[in-house]
Amino acid sequence: MAKTKGSSKKQQNRGIDFKKIKRKIGRKLPPPKNTTNTEIKSKAIVLPEQSVVSEKAGLALSKKGLTLKELLQHTSHHNAKVRKDALMGMKDLFLKHPEEIKLHRYAVIEKLRERISDDDKTVRENLYQLLKSVILPGCKEDNQGPVISLMMAYIFNAMTHLAIDIRLMAFKFFDLAVEYHPPLFFSYAEKILQNYEDILQKNQFYLEDRGKLKNVLAGLVRCLLLLPSSKEVNLLAKNVPEQKILQAFEHDVPTVFAEYSVIIKKLKNLVPVLVNCFQDFLPVIHDSLDAQSFDCMLNILRSLDHAVTFFIHGVQQGHPEPPPVDQSFSSVLLKKLLVVFPLSPMHHLSEKDDDRYVILNIAITEIFMHLSEWICPPAVLFEKFLTFVEYVLVEKSCSNVRSGKAVREKQISTLIPFIPKLVSRVIGNWKNRLLQAFTKTFQDCSPESSVKLACLAAIEEIIISQEDLLCTDVNDSGQFDYKITLVRELPKLLVLLGNRHPSSSKVVLHLLLRLGQRSLLYDDMQGLLKEFYSTDQDKGNICYGPFLRLARDSQELSICCLYYLSQLDSTLLKSIASCCLCQELDPFMLFRIIEVLHSTYKAGHIQISDHINFLITLASRYKVCPENIFPATDRDKKTSNHATFKSLTSVVCSCLSQMGDNSLVFVILEKVILEQISLKPPLDNSCAMLRILIALDSKPTRLSEQSICTLSNVLSAYLIDVAHCVPEYNDESTIHEQTRRYYLLPSFILFDRSYKLLNLVLNVMGSLINGRSSSLLSGDHIRYAKGHSSIINAIVSVLLWMQRDAKVQQILYLYKEEIDHISRSICSLQSSEEINVPIEERHIIKCAIDRLKTLTSSLYQ
């Protein structure tokens, strides 16, 4: 508009005086001045409000502002571009509003399914993407069956479409449908397999378009994978159900093989087609193998493999199958497929291609192995495959440097499960050769690889299943050697795995347990197992093994293994004990270890002295923290392992008392305990020792004279420490009372059993006060109470507590003199030391004398 204005002004400026009319040749004449302008100008009509638009306000819109309804209408537009755009629009609408899918899924699918056989390629592609990435995942949690079965009729329609592209695409759609709703396959199996058969028979096109064929075959593999095989049955059996009701009604799973008769018939037709299809690829093989045809071949082989395992499963289930048909079926495979083995390139190729050949060969081997369970293949062929298996196992371990290791490992782990069966089947030299190759693979592969896991499963089968009760045939020594080598590897592996691969460790431990249950563990493996628990470095440093950091169930498994060793040696027990003493160990596990070791002892796999040493070590070395419990704060209570130690003490006591004749055990125990208790352990550990002693002792005591002497020194110091650590408060709470009682009770019981001990203890206390005993050994036993006044105070408290205990009080009457002696010594001390004793101490001593007086007076009453 502005431009036209400008130009008209110029014209006006110029043409006022001279009117010069210039005409260019070929130009049209200007319109005559009197013409009528017939142009019609109009502006866009904008209606501020209209009914359709107003509805949009609350609705979900795509980027282009279209509602779902409009988009669905557009999908059946005659213009391919519009259809495509509509699909794209739906995609971003659903991404923005996922809830829309759930609300309108039936409507959407009903409309979209028409597009499965769309003529335009891009529309189909877009539809596929839409279904795959948005719609099907979107309604995953709901019942998908009805949604997907809505599409099936259209998919089948497309499968028989004239245009080959649409047909191939239909298989892709079908693949998608099965992926999201596997039971679908079984409801349409006959039709589907027929369709596959048809398309694979028309082989004029697939040499041109292998990418599409690959898709078709991938769908077939997926379907056949759904067929039951013996592997799955095994897996099912291993699952431990955790149902609420014990004898619940069970859903019928289609296990009856007869239901599959239709599928069998169809599959029988399909197998030769697949084999032919594979043969068509053979010419390609001999010059070069591109990725597309490799994928196709691999998929064909996999489909065949699934079909074979399915048949074998059927045979095992006892399905009545006419044998001649089977013969023809297997002969097709034998003659056409297996004879081409091994596939090898004509000239040397790059490593990547080489790997491809190996993978294909392994796939063929798998088929052969499955088939050989069913029919007896010719020996020559068998030999060929065995050579190949051995070659793969050995060559792989030799060529670690080569690339494609990851690929290879995955492939090898599929071969390894066949080894146990092969070893049991083959005859002569092959047994050893296979075992050798297998052992080498097992030793060489890295601990965390999948091959290792597969090997472990195979070892279990080789060693355990074949040494079953009824097959106790003589094993030749060669095989036996390999088995020993394999078993010996396991503890090493366990240490190597550490705590980084808990699941693998669990598998190994499980295998060890299984071996142990069958008495196949060797005692000299204990040295290796020790590393798993803990090892003693020099200078008392303990290096803990992976045991401590594993999960509880693995820990339990490893402890259970110990039960099955025929003789646990003391060094292994030592390393377990140091694990038990570690603070990191769960208390539950600590008690479990004691429990299992005690059972092991009962079964006669631990020597009595070793077991006693183990238990006493726990009681004497277990670190109670905080050492001094008073005054106890709430924070302490949470972190304290006091309660654990208490129950540990009682567990140790009950174990020791169950060991056999108490008096005999006591004789062994007496020396050990006195030795330990003289080492001045912390209060709690001393208490535990005394408790163990009284648990096995009887009334009157069985302690020897000498031990009573030693004990009197220890005990007086112990009592003084108790009095010091658990002081009396004016506001006696029951907790304090209980704690004190816990510490005092064992010594009181000892006094009750041996009056002489009390006498000696009183003597020691008397001499302690006099200060004469500072040179004596006993002074060293006092751990906590320091200083004269505190010792005196403690002694007085101990005496008062004794008096309060009904039983000990009776005995105290017998030893009035000793108590007199004590009180006299305190009095004399007070008088003699009056000069150089600080005033607080003097006060304490004075209080003590007062308390003692009440005691003596009550005794004389």
Place this chain on the structure above:
Amino acid sequence: MEEEIVIASSSIDGGIGCWDLQTGTENLRYKSCASPPHGLTSVGRRFLASSQLQDAKAASGAILYWSWSRPQVEVKCFPEEPIKPLVANSEGTYLVGGGLSGNIYFWEVATGRLLKKWRAHYRAVTCLVFTDDDSLLVSGSEDGSVRVWPLLMIFDDHQMEQASQLYEHSFQEHTLRVTDIVTGYGGGNAIIISASEDRTCKVWSLSKGILLRNIVFPSIIDSITLDPGEHVFYAGGRDGKIHIGALSADSSSIKSHWLHIIGSLSSHSKTVTCLAYSTNGNVLLSGSEDGMIRVWDPKTHNMVRVFRHAKGPVSNIHVLKRPAYLNPRMLSNVQVSSRRHGLSLPPPLSKYINTMDEKVVGAVVNLQATCNNPLDASCTSSQVISCQIKELQQQGSAAAAEMEVEKLKLDSTQAMQMLQRWKKMYDNLHEFCVDELLEGDHVKSAN
């Protein structure tokens, strides 16, 4: 209701105690028995048999028999190796023992023949039980496996050769020694529960051969017993408690830290070593390490009665119906009869399989002296039946005897009628005479 008795033995020699469950009176104590757990069994309620604990070095085991009437050991058998668990089928025709090496021995009681011996486990067998229909034998072992042996299979040589294994199921899930097994009702369709030192009890289905439930306990379970309704089971733990595990009971309502454990009975200071359930009295019995047998009311969880058995741990408890021999009324009678028979107990069990014997296929002979016990009348031996047949043949059939009786009855009724008639006639005559005499008197006085 029949009276029940409790028998119990200890692992330390304390004899076999025998009490009346209702009254609590102690009967005879059978001397010199130190049996391992599961080592005591009553053979068809005719006599007691127990395996004996031995020194580890002992080359052969020992199984002893006691008859009900005498406290002394009557028969001593010395099997090939030490036997721990010992069990008899409900009729008492077979005795099965599990050896230290993992072998199971199968004897015929009446003849003492060792019928079969097979390698059942890798390690020592720890417990053996029959299902209630005696068709399956379930064994547990130190190696943690539980195996189910159909007796049909064991005696079928042909099938044995064909099958790869003898057992019907082998449950391997336990990681440690199996301590006890109980079987439910229903023969081959029953459930079994196994307890192990790995602190778990596992419930298995015999028909499907699968693990139904795994229950983890707070301590090792040494013994289990079933509630008669299979509602719950009782598990005696090393912690001195009797835990109650749920089977068909609803455990969801109980907020417990332990899944499927709905409660416990406790007053034992020490390990519970064995359990038994008396269906008649509806009481639970538990034996403990301190030598006491406690009787519980499972409803109220209260202790009802205590039997003191021995100083050592109680290793076995069984609740039996009172055998006739023990009946005080019949005791003297039985003693006489047993002396008269001269062979109250069968011969000792043989050590090895005697191949010569195998050719003689004798009928399964149930033990003699069944006639003394009216309860056992239903199971009569073939000998007794043949005897009866002979007698009948000699004396005519029962029908004939019946006719005879009818005839005699008829005779007796006829005689009775005759008697009545004579009596009536006599009465008439008597009346007539009296009348005559009285009239005569009247006439006289009138005159």
